[in-house]
Amino acid sequence: MKVMVLGGGGREHAVVHAFSQSKITGGLHCCPGNPGIAKLARCHAGDPCDPQAMVGLCRELGIELVFIGPEAPLVAGTADALRAAGILVMGPGASGARLEGSKAFSKQFMKRHGIPTSDFDLCTDLDECKAALAKRSAPFVVKADGLAAGKGAFLPESYDEAVATCRMMLEEQKLGSAGNLIVVEDYVQGMEMTVLALTDGKTVRILPSSQDHKRALDGDKGNNTGGMGAYSPVPWVDEAFMKKVTDEVLTPTVDGLKAEDIPFCGVIYAGIMIKPDGSLSVLEYNVRLGDPETQVVLPAFGGDFGEVILACAKGELSDTEWPGAKCVALGVVMASGGYPDAFEKGCTISGADEEIENTFVYHAGTKLNDKGELVTNGGRVLTVVGLADDLPTARERAYGRVKKIHFAKAHYRNDIGDKSLKRGK
CATH class of the missing domain: 3.30.470.20 (ATP-grasp fold, B domain)
Structure with missing residues (x-):
């Protein structure tokens, strides 16, 4: 069958490599891919975060199975659009992607369902952050709620550094909308x-x-x-x-x-x-x-x-x-x-x-x-x-x-x- 892998990083190269060795694969495609992937699959220009564009590309190529690599297209609803078009997809819809797309949602989800995780506070302004930090001792754990390309988690070594980290997100907007809500949680050792x-x-x-x-x-x-x-x-x-x-x-x-x-x-x-x-x-x-x-x-x-x-x-x-x-x-x-x-x-x-x-x-x-x-x-x-x-x-x-x-x-x-x-x- 014809398989499409969405993404262009090292993870997707490994996924394409694994599909290239599979008995099910009759044609292998990737969007957008990279030079390493291009040796194993046909690469196509495009934005995996554009659901309708991905539906159009997959229909044009006769794709039967799509594997979505990165988190951003999942949060954007690309899996939902492909499924609605009748294409088999590996990857959750936008509602399920909130487990990663929102740190606040995931912590609250774990609390609701008795899944072990550290205690936490959700903060929308600097005063709330200071109060949450004051209840804890260093090292602190401060996370942006939204997607930040793997760079939204911080482990400040002091209270002042932790406050500065919160200010960087909430007031200086260094992480954009991803940092509008902050999770302050207990540090866990192990x-x-x-x-x-x-x-x-x-x-x-x-x-x-x-x-x-x-x-x-x-x-x-x-x-x-x-x-x-x-x-x-x-x-x-x-x-x-x-x-x-x-x-x-x-x-x-x-x-x-x-x-x-x-x-x-x-x-x-x-x-x-x-x-x-x-x-x-x-x-x-x-x-x-x-x-x-x-x-x-x-x-x-x-x-x-x-x-x-x-x-x-x-x-x-x-x-x-x-x-x-x-x-x-x-x-x-x-x-x-x-x-x-x-x-x-x-x-x-x-x-x-x-x-x-x-x-x-x-x-x-x-x-x-x-x-x-x-x-x-x-x-x-x-x-x-x-x-x-x-x-x-x-x-x-x-x-x-x-x-x-x-x-x-x-x-x-x-x-x-x-x-x-x-x-x-």
């Missing part, structure tokens, strides 16, 4: 991990576990980013733990959506903190696959990704066989110097096209310049993935591949997977 699950609205199935590395610098220092690396599966996560996550987080989420008459066919991404006592606290929901988690989860997944997504879109997930991970994957994000703050674009990239066994290079912030040269075009440029039967070897392969890729002021963390390796010793 081990963070990502759980990615697929649901057709009735059945929930968990993809291989993964762990992201959010901070920009080694040792979990520096600013929060969209993610600087990940690995999958997480060695210390066992079936008993995943059952706990399913029982306490995923099943109540799907049941809560049904109870509130919110149809949901798509991805549930739960960012979870495992507290020192073993209890769980949900940090956030996303309604799409994580980036860079997808770049390691899909290569590690032992099943036919296309078949699974088709079953999900048809509401037949319960009938699908569900294999575990077939290998270990570790990914290192190569970013532009300065990311997540100001960074340069247009730096020539070399070494990314070479094919090396047991490694993949997924494109994110890349483009071809007027000379046809591959250049940087974003903060996170590439995710370099190593595959193996064990984490140390996967790590060695990923970093070995990183060292063969060059662009000006390239920045990456040197400690992806270190915590898990030390934990295993």
Whole structure:
């Protein structure tokens, strides 16, 4: 069948790669795509956040199944429009996308349905923020309610810094309308991990576990980013733990959506903190696959990704066989110097096209310049993935591949997977 993937980042490159290996795929398309995706699929110009334009493009191409990668088109209602046109879609409608599109909605949803999460206050002005912060001690957690391209969560180290962060959003409008409502919540300590699950609205199935590395610098220092690396599966996560996550987080989420008459066919991404006592606290929901988690989860997944997504879109997930991970994957994000703050674009990239066994290079912030040269075009440029039967070897392969890729002021963390390796010793 003809498949369309909407999006153009590293996550979508990994999704396109997985569809390219699926038995269901008869024609593979992407909008807008990137230079790496263009080697696997036919790319089309367009805006995935324009629902009617996407309906028109998919009808023109005879697309039968659409996978929506980023969150913005989901919030914009692109999935709703495609479904109304009779096209199978993997991705929730606008009502379900509020789980990610509004931090306030998601926190209130968790509270309504008994899903474990930290205490919080919702603030619409600086005085309310100050009162909420005064009840807590550093480090503080301050989040913009709306979508902010992964840059709406802050961990100020002092009260004054937290107030300045709130002022930046509410009064200086640095995040636009996304920062008109602020969530101030309790800081939760522990081990963070990502759980990615697929649901057709009735059945929930968990993809291989993964762990992201959010901070920009080694040792979990520096600013929060969209993610600087990940690995999958997480060695210390066992079936008993995943059952706990399913029982306490995923099943109540799907049941809560049904109870509130919110149809949901798509991805549930739960960012979870495992507290020192073993209890769980949900940090956030996303309604799409994580980036860079997808770049390691899909290569590690032992099943036919296309078949699974088709079953999900048809509401037949319960009938699908569900294999575990077939290998270990570790990914290192190569970013532009300065990311997540100001960074340069247009730096020539070399070494990314070479094919090396047991490694993949997924494109994110890349483009071809007027000379046809591959250049940087974003903060996170590439995710370099190593595959193996064990984490140390996967790590060695990923970093070995990183060292063969060059662009000006390239920045990456040197400690992806270190915590898990030390934990295993």
